[in-house]
Amino acid sequence: MFDAVLGHLGSDRSVLDPAVVAGLLEGERAVFCHPLAAAAALDALAASDRVVLHRLYAELWARQGDEERALRHREAAAAPPAAADYEHVAERARRRGAPGVAAAAYREAARLAVEPAVQARLLVRSAECSAQAAQHQDAARTLAELDGLDVTGDLLNDHALLRAQGLMWRGQLAEAQNVLTEAAEDAAP
Numbered sequence: 001m002f003d004a005v006l007g008h009l010g011s012d013r014s015v016l017d018p019a020v021v022a023g024l025l026e027g028e029r030a031v032f033c034h035p036l037a038a039a040a041a042l043d044a045l046a047a048s049d050r051v052v053l054h055r056l057y058a059e060l061w062a063r064q065g066d067e068e069r070a071l072r073h074r075e076a077a078a079a080p081p082a083a084a085d086y087e088h089v090a091e092r093a094r095r096r097g098a099p100g101v102a103a104a105a106y107r108e109a110a111r112l113a114v115e116p117a118v119q120a121r122l123l124v125r126s127a128e129c130s131a132q133a134a135q136h137q138d139a140a141r142t143l144a145e146l147d148g149l150d151v152t153g154d155l156l157n158d159h160a161l162l163r164a165q166g167l168m169w170r171g172q173l174a175e176a177q178n179v180l181t182e183a184a185e186d187a188a189p
Helices: 002-008 013-021 035-044 047-063 067-076 083-095 099-112 116-132 136-144 153-169 173-187
Strands: none
Touching (some): 047 067, 067 083, 116 153
């Protein structure tokens, strides 16, 4: 990856020799000896050069299929990520068993989504993941954001189940039963 970046910038590893001699870069992969050394090197670049560098890394990581790293570099380059970028990160986090990360990414995807139906779908997924991560207050807050959005079909059932779960967690069993009864009546036709 590092050689690809240097090549794209029209350079080669010889430009790194002073940093290697000074002990700032180590090994074949040219890794900084300490995170502060990396931060100092990045701070030494002009802002426009940092943007170019981050965009290049975002493109290279995306080509390698690492959307999370690509997303971080797009953010650093101020190239605004889209809702689909966050949704992809959320789905990967969910698959690897990180529901808290997935919940945050789904929430950010919902914030960036334009269509109310898409926002609703993403918020329900965020609430599900928050519940899986035992972040019950976050799940309840997320469900409250669904008011006024287009919640229909299967999404309505998911929403009702999550709302009922939240009520049960708070010991409001009668209210939970009402939510489930209403959802069942709505689904009956």
